[in-house]
Amino acid sequence: MLLVGVNRSPYTRRVAITLKAYGMPFEQRALSGFADRAEVRTRNPLGRIPALVLDSGETLIDSGAIIDHLDETHGRNRALTPEAGADRRAVMKVAATMMGACDKALQAAYSRNHTPPEKQHQPWFDDCIAQAASALAAVDAMVNPNEPYLLLGRLTQADITAFVAERIARGLGVDTDTQMPKLRALTRKLMEEEPFRSTEP
Ligand SMILES: N[C@@H](CCC(=O)N[C@@H](CS)C(=O)NCC(=O)O)C(=O)O
Structure with missing residues (x-):
């Protein structure tokens, strides 16, 4: 492939x-x-x-x-997304929230990188980042520091999507260390696993 x-x-x-x-x-x-x-x-x-x-x-x-x-x-x-039922719905909800956070973070990045400086509209950038941060904060609130993963006691798409969303938001200036400390701790832990570590750009 x-x-x-x-x-x-x-x-x-x-x-x-x-x-x-x-x-x-x-x-x-x-x-x-x-x-x-x-x-x-x-x-x-x-x-x-x-x-x-x-x-x-x-x-x-x-x-x-x-x-x-x-x-x-x-x-x-x-699979990393459960087959059916409440577990599937829970994982898909986090994944949808985190993919939406990526969409908003990228809209912010596009507005900054693909708009001439005199046409940039800071409130739009800030609003996109605020939406992404709000989604990340909601997932941060779900993290149980005593559990190895976000949901179901095992790696799921919830963790993978939260990991990539936290990474892009941090790159755009969201202070995830202070605003989403539990999620940030989870992404640091995930970074120790080969699939996460070896894909770092
Ligand atoms: N919903 C798509 C989004 C893909 C996407 O927006 N990719 C970006 C890169 S991060 C891209 O190729 N942007 C170029 C463009 O939209 O012109 C997915 O989940 O794959």
């Missing part, structure tokens, strides 16, 4: 961590959604990363759809 995208992208890194957690071998083509637009569009007409090229030649796009396929291949009964 070929993963297309840079691990600076929280969506790409989420897929890379999942592939490693499942022990699935893959190669990676580190393309950026902006710097490598033309080549990215040959993989995904929308021009976004990640894309995953399967050994059959079929290409999947969007981290959620890619991970759904990886869960199916790995076996739904031992």
